[in-house]
Every structure is written in C-alpha cells, then in structure tokens.
Amino acid sequence: MSITVGDYVQTTEEYNNFCTVLGRVSFISGEVVEDYGNKVVIIDDAAETDDDRLEFHKSDLELA
Secondary structure (H helix, E strand, C coil), X not given: CCCXXXXXXEECHHHHCXXXXXXXXXXXXXXXXXXXXXXXXXEECCCCCCCCEEEEEHHHEEEC
C-alpha cells in the first residue's frame, strides 16, 4: 500500500489506541495534501478550528 497526495486516509487501530475520547476509541481521517517520504500532511475532516492540517508517519495511517 502506498499513500500519496489525494488519498483519503484514517489512522490505524494501533494509533487509535492512543486517541481515546471519554473511553471511546476515536480515529482521525482526511485527505493527504503533502507527501514528505515517510510522513504526510492531511486535512483533518473533523477539525474544529482553521488549523486543520496534521502531520503523520505513513505507518500510522491506512487508506479509508
């Protein structure tokens, strides 16, 4: 699997175990807008502010 600009991705189950909200597992998803080799920047679908860009290691993401 190769994640590239334009792909729609979400965080993996392993990553999600670190992102719990009120005891519930949550995931982050969005479109890849920048690719830096082993890291990418996505636009967070659920961002509540204008600061909606997040950087992840590709290993923490999967195609949605």
